[in-house]
Amino acid sequence: MVAGEPDPFECVVLDVKARAPGFYTAAWWTYYVAGVGTVYLLRAPGQRATLLQLDDLPDGADPDPNAGRDLVLRHLADAVEALARPGAGMEGRV
Secondary structure (H helix, E strand, C coil): CCCCCCCCCCCCCCCCCCCCCEEEEECCEEEEECCCCCEEEEECCCCCCCCEEECCCCCCCEECHHHHHCHHHHHHHHHHHHHHCCCCCCCCCC
16 A cells, blocks of 8 residues: 555444344334344334344334234244244255
8 A cells, every 4th residue: 555545444433322122113103123133113103013133223212011912013023023933934945
């Protein structure tokens, strides 16, 4: 490397907050953080259920332990956790 030349490497640091697993709400939106840290949107206004992976929770999302009482949300959360297990979806296949 010659003095004065730019360094050919670039380092990018992302500030991603660790979130505790569980349900979160922000306004009328419900989210779930899986045990492995992935974030999913489970319910939005006008929708009974959805399953959309997101990069992170929105600002203002607060833990909502009561959301787990909703059977539909609980089933979606269980599906998210099942997807995180090694070999998920491969049961019964040879």
